[in-house]
Amino acid sequence: MKNKGEIYRISGPVVIISGLNTKMYDVVKVGKEGLMGEVIGIEGDKSTVQVYEETSGLKPGEPVENTGMSLSVELGPGLLESIYDGIQRPLPVLKDTMGDFIKRGVSANGLSREKEWDFVPTVNKGDKVKGGDIIGTVQETVNIQQRILVPPNISGTVDEIKSGKFKVDEVICTLGDGTELMMMQKWPVRKPRPVSKKLMPVTPLITGQRILDGLFPVAKGGTAAIPGPFGSGKTVTQQQLAKWSDTEIVVYIGCGERGNEMADVLYEFPEIKDPKTGRPLMERTVLIANTSNMPVAAREASVYTGITIAEYYRDMGYDVSLMADSTSRWAEAMREISSRLEEMPGEEGYPAYLAARLSEFYERAGKVKALCGKEGSITVIGAVSPPGGDFSEPVTQNTLRIVKVFWALDAKLAQRRHFPAINWLNSYSLYSKALGPWYDENVSPEWVKLRNDAMELLQKEAELQEIVQLVGSDALPEDQQLTLEIARMIREYFLQQNAYHEVDTFCPMDKQYKLLKAITAWGDRANNALESGALIEDIMKSKSKDDLAKVKFEKDFDSALSVITKTMEDEFAKLGGK
Amino acid sequence: MTKEYKTIREIAGPLIFVEKTEPVGYNELVNINLPDGTTKRGQVLDTSHDIVVVQIFEGTGGLNKECGVRFTGETIKLPVSKDLLGRILSGSGEPLDGGPRIVPEDRLEITGAAINPYARLPPKDFIQTGISTIDGMNTLVRGQKLPIFSGSGLPHNEIALQIARQSKVRGSDEQFAVVFAAMGITNEEAQYFMRDFERTGALERAVVFLNLADDPAVERLITPRLALTAAEYLAYEHDMHVLVILTDITNYCEALRQMGAAREEVPGRRGYPGYMYTDLASLYERAGVVKGRKGSVTQFSILSMPGDDITHPIPDLSGYITEGQIVISRELHRKGIYPPVNVLPSLSRLMNSGIGATRTREDHKAVSDQLYAAYAEGKDLRGLVAIVGKDALSDRDKKFLEFADMFEDRFVRQGSDENRDIETTLSIGWELLAELPEAQLTRIDNKYIQKYHPAHKGKQE
Numbered sequence A: 001m002k003n004k005g006e007i008y009r010i011s012g013p014v015v016i017i018s019g020l021n022t023k024m025y026d027v028v029k030v031g032k033e034g035l036m037g038e039v040i041g042i043e044g045d046k047s048t049v050q051v052y053e054e055t056s057g058l059k060p061g062e063p064v065e066n067t068g069m070s071l072s073v074e075l076g077p078g079l080l081e082s083i084y085d086g087i088q089r090p091l092p093v094l095k096d097t098m099g100d101f102i103k104r105g106v107s108a109n110g111l112s113r114e115k116e117w118d119f120v121p122t123v124n125k126g127d128k129v130k131g132g133d134i135i136g137t138v139q140e141t142v143n144i145q146q147r148i149l150v151p152p153n154i155s156g157t158v159d160e161i162k163s164g165k166f167k168v169d170e171v172i173c174t175l176g177d178g179t180e181l182m183m184m185q186k187w188p189v190r191k192p193r194p195v196s197k198k199l200m201p202v203t204p205l206i207t208g209q210r211i212l213d214g215l216f217p218v219a220k221g222g223t224a225a226i227p228g229p230f231g232s233g234k235t236v237t238q239q240q241l242a243k244w245s246d247t248e249i250v251v252y253i254g255c256g257e258r259g260n261e262m263a264d265v266l267y268e269f270p271e272i273k274d275p276k277t278g279r280p281l282m283e284r285t286v287l288i289a290n291t292s293n294m295p296v297a298a299r300e301a302s303v304y305t306g307i308t309i310a311e312y313y314r315d316m317g318y319d320v321s322l323m324a325d326s327t328s329r330w331a332e333a334m335r336e337i338s339s340r341l342e343e344m345p346g347e348e349g350y351p352a353y354l355a356a357r358l359s360e361f362y363e364r365a366g367k368v369k370a371l372c373g374k375e376g377s378i379t380v381i382g383a384v385s386p387p388g389g390d391f392s393e394p395v396t397q398n399t400l401r402i403v404k405v406f407w408a409l410d411a412k413l414a415q416r417r418h419f420p421a422i423n424w425l426n427s428y429s430l431y432s433k434a435l436g437p438w439y440d441e442n443v444s445p446e447w448v449k450l451r452n453d454a455m456e457l458l459q460k461e462a463e464l465q466e467i468v469q470l471v472g473s474d475a476l477p478e479d480q481q482l483t484l485e486i487a488r489m490i491r492e493y494f495l496q497q498n499a500y501h502e503v504d505t506f507c508p509m510d511k512q513y514k515l516l517k518a519i520t521a522w523g524d525r526a527n528n529a530l531e532s533g534a535l536i537e538d539i540m541k542s543k544s545k546d547d548l549a550k551v552k553f554e555k556d557f558d559s560a561l562s563v564i565t566k567t568m569e570d571e572f573a574k575l576g577g578k
Numbered sequence B: 001m002t003k004e005y006k007t008i009r010e011i012a013g014p015l016i017f018v019e020k021t022e023p024v025g026y027n028e029l030v031n032i033n034l035p036d037g038t039t040k041r042g043q044v045l046d047t048s049h050d051i052v053v054v055q056i057f058e059g060t061g062g063l064n065k066e067c068g069v070r071f072t073g074e075t076i077k078l079p080v081s082k083d084l085l086g087r088i089l090s091g092s093g094e095p096l097d098g099g100p101r102i103v104p105e106d107r108l109e110i111t112g113a114a115i116n117p118y119a120r121l122p123p124k125d126f127i128q129t130g131i132s133t134i135d136g137m138n139t140l141v142r143g144q145k146l147p148i149f150s151g152s153g154l155p156h157n158e159i160a161l162q163i164a165r166q167s168k169v170r171g172s173d174e175q176f177a178v179v180f181a182a183m184g185i186t187n188e189e190a191q192y193f194m195r196d197f198e199r200t201g202a203l204e205r206a207v208v209f210l211n212l213a214d215d216p217a218v219e220r221l222i223t224p225r226l227a228l229t230a231a232e233y234l235a236y237e238h239d240m241h242v243l244v245i246l247t248d249i250t251n252y253c254e255a256l257r258q259m260g261a262a263r264e265e266v267p268g269r270r271g272y273p274g275y276m277y278t279d280l281a282s283l284y285e286r287a288g289v290v291k292g293r294k295g296s297v298t299q300f301s302i303l304s305m306p307g308d309d310i311t312h313p314i315p316d317l318s319g320y321i322t323e324g325q326i327v328i329s330r331e332l333h334r335k336g337i338y339p340p341v342n343v344l345p346s347l348s349r350l351m352n353s354g355i356g357a358t359r360t361r362e363d364h365k366a367v368s369d370q371l372y373a374a375y376a377e378g379k380d381l382r383g384l385v386a387i388v389g390k391d392a393l394s395d396r397d398k399k400f401l402e403f404a405d406m407f408e409d410r411f412v413r414q415g416s417d418e419n420r421d422i423e424t425t426l427s428i429g430w431e432l433l434a435e436l437p438e439a440q441l442t443r444i445d446n447k448y449i450q451k452y453h454p455a456h457k458g459k460q461e
């Protein structure tokens, strides 16, 4: 067999080629236009290839060439602020070369070969370096310094190290054995980049979203899934996380979703300022957009492209968050390819290896000690789009077996515009305990108790609601009516958070704490007053209660809250109770 | 002239299998010459050195192994020109109105290439449809894809026509061009649309593609693609704002399922192909606005939910792709309310970018949120009342219960020729909200209550 073969059969994105010597995952150039494809099966002298571009018009007999390389991404300065398709072709470059619509047969480098970067070395001649070590830095955006790493599988003694302006493919360092290093390195996307050691996640990812930070936190380096029917808030939540979480780098993958949503991100992110640094969010973001109408094989690859870029920044010692919207579309791409291969289908037609692929992917999250010795992390948050909103389907179920945080979106809540429509009874976080000490130290020693009490109250409410459904709320004893009212306050005043409200879109930890504390304080006073003989009707008329409803929208939250606290004290002083 | 093969090996459902061919391109257009002199058209679905699989658009009726097969060497194209406006074409693009063939300015691939997400402009121009439940609570914007989820026997056609008639972007005189594609609807339904187009003069700025219930099902797979190609052409080459109405998406999906079964594919949920999401996306995603181009493509398609079940794969997969949905309710229809839009499961995801101080009014979002919350609560209480009786409700709850009725009667209900502007819609909203205790209006900022609430409004100056 040889390096050139020919097309034998074409069926959608799957092409069978004959007479070509291939290895699994080799990248091949298919047909006269050299469409990019990847070998995903080999049988006899035939290889099966998934093609990353439209295959219309391809004919049997057209030539196929093997590049001998695995599907790889280019890693180096210039990743930030980029928007790529699923196989790391920059969309602006594609627009320049082929216009507003995506045509095919155009290859484009992931990193610009023209742009020069200011390289500042951090090693000297004679230094010993090994895989993952930092040899210099480049100021990639105003706040983010890219640390240039020795590729993982290389080591040696620095023979020459340069300084100054270079393009990504120019040599900046030569090792004793003649190995030349550039700022750019390539890495095969399907292979995790090595780390020195995995660590336990102990710090929460602060998202500024009350229901997440408050009730179901995810740790930096953790994994979370957000399943929900259409229109329940997966994308809005993911975008909120991309905007407001206290992470250093964001990789956002639009995997088989809407074009307009990606356009939105592209228009918004350069305008919105990172609350911590004051710089445009785009400067810390890498976008991957392989929308639902773009080739499905490239959709399959997009998730790997994204996580490999995330690993690269983790290896420099950064905290990275990766959002994949939606992992179900990725799974469907696998299913589509698999069925074209006529593989034995597993559950609901998904390939039997679905569970394995999902867990390999989430396994690439984590807090680690990188090869360079610094600590870095990747937090992975995957949206799941279950058919009919039914969580018993294979993608949701297999995901839930892996991830540690489950944010269950609920169509009923979304329909009544309770946002975020995350169901507080079904959701969970397995990190809550491990993160306790962090909250004690950084928020307040009271926080964990406040939160647990709130959760308990919401559970209690659910039980009482069942009774209300049978007898109506007026038939409940007064203390239980009050419990329902306090629970309602927690739901509406604390949990509800409007992503589009200029103030409420982001809620710092300190504000979350004060708000929950104020609601709880009202509840405690109300309970006391009731016990001391105050009338429930009078308690319910409390003005401070109504004021608490809107305090989260106030620009000057602290002073608004202290006015309310004062009102509350006066009111309850009149009502009685301690 | 391309070579003619008489090597059909097998005919199965809408498919033919042809052998001993020269290399044939994937997705190529195929002409089949029947013994009686007529020609049918098809498309290559699978091609290899051994065998080529072709789907026949007009169905395989009348075909036999003696038919001649010609591979045209090109994919399916639509001849386009501005003269498409005012024309009525068949589901495969042939003139039905007795008019001349289109003299093409261009011939465009009907599959259409994906818009580069980087070339998109986020849609934000508010379209006033004159229907309160849409403008007030599920706002449509130019470049959006917002289908109607309906059911058999519900007045979705009437609503679609009302929207086509009334839609406009405020402050501009530009009218929408309408591209209408019927897929498997009855002749009577098609006539209903045509009459309205004629009555209102809309036909002059419309392109109509008709694949009716008795036309071949396979043809439905190309009808919407022809329509969208025409729409994109008018939008992007002639700067027009185009409203595309595809009806009924469900018939399209049935055709897709039928094709999948004929190819003996492993079926996905409820027998629909596993790639139905991707296939539907290749239609719906052809809506939008492109940077630097003046026109736009807005989709307002009709989909009837089998068994009124929104979790059925057709509405479900559609909802996962479109930018919201307008859900028609049988319950409201039974109550005699037109247009029977159930706002609770309805949604416009692009609403937030189309409304607000500079586009509609500053209080729009808050009013909408509050109407949603209050109506949802009132509807829940109806359920409760059915069990415990009205007397068991607190005074507060009774107010919400009454609110739900008033909301349906005054906000939802309107005439099929009643064209409400957004101010009217919002002031009806405020009048209804004013019936609730003011402290219950937790979704609305105080400053808007002071400014717009009927109890405060007059006193402001």
Ligand SMILES: Nc1ncnc2c1ncn2[C@@H]1O[C@H](COP(=O)(O)OP(=O)(O)OP(=O)(O)O)[C@@H](O)[C@H]1O
Pocket (backbone or CB within 6 Å): A228, A229, A230, A231, A232, A233, A234, A235, A236, A237, A257, A385, A414, A419, A420, A421, A497, A498, A499, A500, B319, B320, B321, B347, B348, B349, B350
């Ligand atoms: N936190 C929020 N605040 C305000 N509105 C929200 C919030 N979350 C969701 N929404 C509303 O819900 C709508 C749907 O949300 P979103 O687009 O995120 O749904 P989705 O789950 O991603 O749906 P799909 O699966 O179809 O992509 C949004 O357009 C917005 O109107």
Ligand SMILES: [Mg+2]
Pocket (backbone or CB within 6 Å): A234, A235, A236, A257, A325
């Ligand atoms: Mg989404």
